[in-house]
Amino acid sequence: MNVTLRGRTGHFRTVSFDAARNSVQLIEQRLLPHAFKIIGTKNFRETAQAITDMVVRGAGAIGATAAYGLAQGARAFRGSDLKKFSAHTDLVFKMLAEARPTAVDPVNAMNDVRRKMLAGKTVAERQFLALAAAEEFANEDARHCEEIGRHGAKLIRNGMNILTHCNAGWLAFVDTGSATAPMYAAQAQGKKFHVFCDETRPRSQGATLTAWELAQQNISHQIIADNAAGHLMQRGEIDLVIVGSDRVLGRTGEVANKIGTYTKAVLAARHKIPFYVAIPLSTIDWNLKRGFDIPIEEREESEVLGAWGIISNPKSKIHNSKLNQRAYIRVANPTSSARNPGFDVTPAELITGIITPVGIFKPKELWKKLHPRITAGM
């Protein structure tokens, strides 16, 4: 998407590749929203480290990063011995897969690259095909998000107030995003609307990443405490909710997403506000039989007990973004501990529709209407 720096606007992808330098180019997301910086990894080991260290996060974005990382590793190989090349690329694959062991997207993306690469008969051909496949993967990811936007934009009417939770924006994908895609498409169609970004404690991705994204695209928005959405719904100030997801169960329509999503779905149902989940098809798990079995990660207590930001003056209107002023503060009572479940599961009955690149489905219709198309290769 567009990013404006020092008055100039340029188009950036979250993940891209510099073929001349054989380098994966990543937006350093840990510095956002206080600084915008593109970093280039020198080799596949640095790429794996960037995934581990959460320089890049989000299903689509880490999938593309791993795909590029595999091509990067393949292209670094010197020689023409196919057997040695295969051993080398196996090592690259393994290191990138282990960078974030619970994520499925990097492995799926690299399987795709490897399969296409093996059509080559020489090392040089395979190196060429690996990069072509990684580029294709990244382009597909971006295109699928655009399709989500095309379908989802129909839900957005002029003057609407839209609530979103966490960041399912372009920073979580190669471009455009999932939950934000309908907003960007609606904006392109000239529609006017306002977005409330849940802060999304404890990691505050709504206040940092989503708010930054929307500000860059000049979309009217305000940040609210996670506590405030219920009150705004009660007063008729929210018309539509769109969130992303980490895993949608194709068999039941249940949606796993950032902690707090379930709460917003319960509130939306009470107030008869449409609640949509926007996802690429790769987010659908066609195997798992019940949401209760989705493992819920318990994260670091320190996330709940404090916060990260830039040391600042609350009365100031201008916020200095010197990164040497970035600090962690302990907010909570020093002798208290915390529970920190990272995700929750929303039942199908609370979800109005699932926005996918191939259309909008009722959550309980995924298995009947979408699964046959998937198994038939669309």
Add this chain to the structure above:
Amino acid sequence: MNVTLRGRTGHFRTVSFDAARNSVQLIEQRLLPHAFKIIGTKNFRETAQAITDMVVRGAGAIGATAAYGLAQGARAFRGSDLKKFSAHTDLVFKMLAEARPTAVDPVNAMNDVRRKMLAGKTVAERQFLALAAAEEFANEDARHCEEIGRHGAKLIRNGMNILTHCNAGWLAFVDTGSATAPMYAAQAQGKKFHVFCDETRPRSQGATLTAWELAQQNISHQIIADNAAGHLMQRGEIDLVIVGSDRVLGRTGEVANKIGTYTKAVLAARHKIPFYVAIPLSTIDWNLKRGFDIPIEEREESEVLGAWGIISNPKSKIHNSKLNQRAYIRVANPTSSARNPGFDVTPAELITGIITPVGIFKPKELWKKLHPRITAGM
């Protein structure tokens, strides 16, 4: 309640009076949970300033502070001219009433003190009666909270997990608190239970004040993000919710309280978890006809856009409490703004019961069962 400092445990009230020094003694709440300090005001002007600056907050606590402040001002008068004394005490009353203009508790408390004081025939008698009345007011506040505890403790069974929101603890009253009172009483009865404290963004009173209080009384507790309660309820990990209130409508049973209370009530109702509101009788508004008319304060954006705490290391288990390390950090995107409603209103249908010093009532029964007793002078 008890506070343990450097290994020694002492009993403290949030607000008390040092007659020898003619000084109101206040726990400096802005330093909690990172430091515990009692400050003494030198005169009624300093007492008024302490209310304005939120050294002390909470309905019961500021009521008692104003009552003591009026006595403090009366006792500082030199001379025996009753007319001059009256002019002086009127000035004291006015300054303390204007310290937090929207609050009703200071005015109600001072009216009580003034009425009793006027029974005195000399300046010296009135000075004596003013302090006696202020002491009586503070003792009543503490006793009412104990009664809330006595009634509410019946709801707490061994092994329960209790959720609370914000701080309706002893720091908001003279002692014992409202929402926490049943917990302290149940603990005294030897019951074992666990408390989840909602962080309560944006001001984090749950993570700071409530967690500190519970830690001081050795009550098992954990802080959770405001987003997490829905998930915990879904997994059967919450058995009871108790919160306080800023205003309960006696005619409808609607409850105004810290933003996010309504959300927790909606979630509790969905999961059939009992949801109680604990209040002294002074919190009931017998006049207002509908909750929608309760003014909802829009607070500073900076509260939502950042946080206050002690600069620390997230990996550290020991948190330094040097107050010169207290800082405000900007968490949110620097160019984004916020909405910050401070309160919300929960309808009676979502509330299981109102715990008062004179018993537990269904919210819609307040008018029929409690109001006649109030008007009959109990």
